[in-house]
Amino acid sequence: MNNTLRISEIVVGHGMEIGHGFHVKHFAENEFHGLVDPVVMLDHFHMTAPTFDPHPHAGISAVTYMFEDSTSPHVNYDSLGNQGPIHPGDLHWFVAGRGAVHTEQPEGENPHVHALQIFVNLPAGKKLIDPYAVHVDSVDIPEIHSAGVRVRVVAGESQGVVSPAVLPEPFTLLDGFLETGAVFEHVVPAGWNAMVYAVQGRLTLSADSDATRQVLAEASAAGVGGAATLRLTAAGSAHFVILSGPALNEPLVKHGPFVMNTREQMNDRLQAYQGGEFGRLELPS
Numbered sequence: 001m002n003n004t005l006r007i008s009e010i011v012v013g014h015g016m017e018i019g020h021g022f023h024v025k026h027f028a029e030n031e032f033h034g035l036v037d038p039v040v041m042l043d044h045f046h047m048t049a050p051t052f053d054p055h056p057h058a059g060i061s062a063v064t065y066m067f068e069d070s071t072s073p074h075v076n077y078d079s080l081g082n083q084g085p086i087h088p089g090d091l092h093w094f095v096a097g098r099g100a101v102h103t104e105q106p107e108g109e110n111p112h113v114h115a116l117q118i119f120v121n122l123p124a125g126k127k128l129i130d131p132y133a134v135h136v137d138s139v140d141i142p143e144i145h146s147a148g149v150r151v152r153v154v155a156g157e158s159q160g161v162v163s164p165a166v167l168p169e170p171f172t173l174l175d176g177f178l179e180t181g182a183v184f185e186h187v188v189p190a191g192w193n194a195m196v197y198a199v200q201g202r203l204t205l206s207a208d209s210d211a212t213r214q215v216l217a218e219a220s221a222a223g224v225g226g227a228a229t230l231r232l233t234a235a236g237s238a239h240f241v242i243l244s245g246p247a248l249n250e251p252l253v254k255h256g257p258f259v260m261n262t263r264e265q266m267n268d269r270l271q272a273y274q275g276g277e278f279g280r281l282e283l284p285s
Helices: 263-274
Strands: 014-018 021-029 039-047 054-055 058-067 076-079 083-084 090-094 100-106 112-119 134-137 145-146 150-154 172-179 183-188 192-200 203-207 211-215 220-225 228-234 238-246 252-257 258-260
Touching: 021 203, 021 228, 054 228, 058 076, 058 172, 076 090, 076 134, 090 100, 090 150, 090 192, 112 238, 145 203, 150 183, 172 183, 183 192, 192 203, 192 211, 203 220, 211 220, 228 238
Parallel strands: none
Antiparallel strands: 014 021, 021 039, 039 112, 054 100, 058 090, 058 112, 076 083, 076 100, 090 134, 145 150, 150 172, 172 238, 183 228, 192 220, 192 238, 203 211, 203 228, 252 258
């Protein structure tokens, strides 16, 4: 276990559009040189129309966190039989395991979904577990409050505040807001990595000492490896997200929404999907 403090270069989200209703800032794990493991991908998106057909996942958790300023629900459909809205402020954690099919789409009049889609890797011993979903309603997410600080503890723990989300592996997701001059600190445990993302505004990030200070502009992120106390300060109002989990340090074989450890496992899961083992999903007409 390497607990030497390491901080990545600042990575700017890649802007992409799909159709007329999906706009995203995209981050991939390989841009951070292993320092955001177990996060495989982060998409910060705005969606105003159904965009994606039903699609499979395997070997990961596909996580949707809805920001509070969304104006409509993001409706989930999956091959496990789950169907229902993800409301503003909710967390929906889809543990794909050995494989399942899902889709999520905005519905209602003049919909606007503002959210994160996160791929969180599953360790080798849980790649083939049975799929299931964890859902936490917005009203059940606890918050940290101090001078100029409001932080939602969506998953995991910070400053003694603990989320009710029961996940396949430990993981922390914080959604935070700072007013001008405010400071927030979060401890990253030994053996964990963290990703700090500036959703809006401008943040100064340091880890353990001011010698590590970096400035994160809006829509940029940094990875942090090794035990550290992260310190975030804001010159103006800012919105940030911290994602953190135990580093798996395992081989990655990626094929779209499938993440396995070996090519043989990948081929097995692709064949299983093509053979109908992930189940079927029918959207209402």
